[in-house]
Amino acid sequence: MSNKVIKLTDNISIDFNNIRKVHFIGIGGISMSSLAEILLSKGISISGSDTNVSDLTKHLESLGATINYVQQAENITNDIDLTVYTAAIDPNDPELRASIEKNIPTIPRATLLGLIMKSYRHAIGISGTHGKTSTTSMMSHILLAAETDPTIMVGGILNSINGNLRIGKSETMITEACEYTNSFLSFFPTVAVILNVAEDHMDFFKDIDDIRLSFKKYANLVPSHGTVVIGSDIDNISYFTSDLDCSVITFGSEESGAEVTATNITYDEFANGSFDLVRNGQVLTHIDMKVTGLHNIHNALAAAATAMALDLPVSAIKEGLESFLGTVRRFEKKGELNGFTIVDDYAHHPDEIKTTLETAKNYPHSKLWCVFQPHTYTRTKAFFNEFVETLSLADAVVFADIYAAREINTIGISSKDLCDEMIKSGKEAYYFPSFEEIEKFLLKNCKKGDLLITMGAGNVVNIGDNLLKS
Numbered sequence: 001m002s003n004k005v006i007k008l009t010d011n012i013s014i015d016f017n018n019i020r021k022v023h024f025i026g027i028g029g030i031s032m033s034s035l036a037e038i039l040l041s042k043g044i045s046i047s048g049s050d051t052n053v054s055d056l057t058k059h060l061e062s063l064g065a066t067i068n069y070v071q072q073a074e075n076i077t078n079d080i081d082l083t084v085y086t087a088a089i090d091p092n093d094p095e096l097r098a099s100i101e102k103n104i105p106t107i108p109r110a111t112l113l114g115l116i117m118k119s120y121r122h123a124i125g126i127s128g129t130h131g132k133t134s135t136t137s138m139m140s141h142i143l144l145a146a147e148t149d150p151t152i153m154v155g156g157i158l159n160s161i162n163g164n165l166r167i168g169k170s171e172t173m174i175t176e177a178c179e180y181t182n183s184f185l186s187f188f189p190t191v192a193v194i195l196n197v198a199e200d201h202m203d204f205f206k207d208i209d210d211i212r213l214s215f216k217k218y219a220n221l222v223p224s225h226g227t228v229v230i231g232s233d234i235d236n237i238s239y240f241t242s243d244l245d246c247s248v249i250t251f252g253s254e255e256s257g258a259e260v261t262a263t264n265i266t267y268d269e270f271a272n273g274s275f276d277l278v279r280n281g282q283v284l285t286h287i288d289m290k291v292t293g294l295h296n297i298h299n300a301l302a303a304a305a306t307a308m309a310l311d312l313p314v315s316a317i318k319e320g321l322e323s324f325l326g327t328v329r330r331f332e333k334k335g336e337l338n339g340f341t342i343v344d345d346y347a348h349h350p351d352e353i354k355t356t357l358e359t360a361k362n363y364p365h366s367k368l369w370c371v372f373q374p375h376t377y378t379r380t381k382a383f384f385n386e387f388v389e390t391l392s393l394a395d396a397v398v399f400a401d402i403y404a405a406r407e408i409n410t411i412g413i414s415s416k417d418l419c420d421e422m423i424k425s426g427k428e429a430y431y432f433p434s435f436e437e438i439e440k441f442l443l444k445n446c447k448k449g450d451l452l453i454t455m456g457a458g459n460v461v462n463i464g465d466n467l468l469k470s
Helices: 030-041 055-062 094-101 109-117 132-145 180-186 208-219 294-309 314-323 350-361 377-382 384-391 415-424 435-445 461-469
Strands: 021-025 045-049 066-068 082-085 106-108 122-127 151-158 163-166 172-176 191-194 227-231 247-251 260-267 272-279 282-292 332-337 340-345 368-372 396-399 429-431 451-455
Touching: 021 030, 021 094, 030 045, 030 055, 030 109, 030 151, 030 163, 045 055, 055 066, 082 094, 082 109, 094 106, 106 109, 109 172, 109 180, 122 132, 122 208, 122 294, 132 151, 132 172, 132 294, 132 314, 180 208, 191 208, 191 294, 227 294, 247 260, 247 294, 260 294, 272 294, 272 314, 282 294, 282 314, 294 314, 294 350, 332 461, 340 461, 350 368, 350 384, 350 451, 368 384, 368 435, 377 384, 384 415, 396 415, 396 435, 415 429, 435 461, 451 461
Parallel strands: 021 045, 021 082, 045 066, 082 106, 122 172, 122 191, 151 172, 191 227, 227 247, 340 451, 368 396, 368 451, 396 429
Antiparallel strands: 151 163, 260 272, 272 282, 332 340
């Protein structure tokens, strides 16, 4: 690629007052469409391209964006001041090449998001290997309860804002901060949250030390007047905090010595948690959650600590957390069929799977079924044994084919390999190459009182939806 493309590492600044038109290559993505809408709200003209019509592209068109559904050089007109592209775009994409040839500043999506964050006085970035969407959503509820009028960008659908984006008029913004391809290192957080640090995205990172280094660099982005909010249960937490010149607030278990923690934890009959919120040994309030599992108490503590970094009132923390009903695809109850319950969950990493299935153990059920769709070939290979181990927490597992996402199967791995290994270890497991076959099997075998979880980051959610339509 030409050096006319502005890279993540470039120290750039864009005056949005002097930008008249921005073009988005791949505008239909959940993050790209949100960024386009934010710029539209600033009065900037937006054009873009995508391969498919979607609700997101239709919404942008209703707001005045011009979208082409064929990606071609002709879409790059001379009145464009800035081109934005996603990491998935091929370096030889005709629109990317045309932008470079026309000397139009051309930046990745993450760089634009970072530049937008830079314009806010309070810019909150929620990072971590797991829990980003739920924690961002919880913190969004707290910000709304505190009447801060925030701008919100979340990686899932949050019913309280009717989508994944809310454009506020204040100087407060919150967004997820993803470590994949080091995207979050182009951000400008004044409050950086690190929920946890674990192995993932091994198609990009070399090893866990490489991942930890990226999160350390992310923490160091925070200015001296800002705050790093970090989970105290992270291994060797001082590695991330020892050289920071900003404030640090820790959250987590009592045993880890966290500043913000939970005591008197209990669960109702549906595994929803309740706890006393504690800071430095002082009970601040009692929280009754409407979402399941210990992991969501951990996420709630992260959100509460973030609110404390902004000096928000305890009453807003309580109201926000207690009003949070979950996000789409996070232990989301889809409905009931023939007496069994169908839940959907986005879990696609062994740690997430373990958390979800342990949560399900506390949910009323006779037999726990899990339909698992692995996400990417590299992740399946990297965590093959861990998948077998954690999925064994279910009573029976049904495997769908691997969801390829951005990859081609050059590894020669399949879901059937996982299934065979589970059977070999004495577990009840099945593999079917099509959703239709899986649905027929489930209709025949799931009984009254059973709990069925469809699980994965791909389109496995369609199985539950199709069953409920049957």
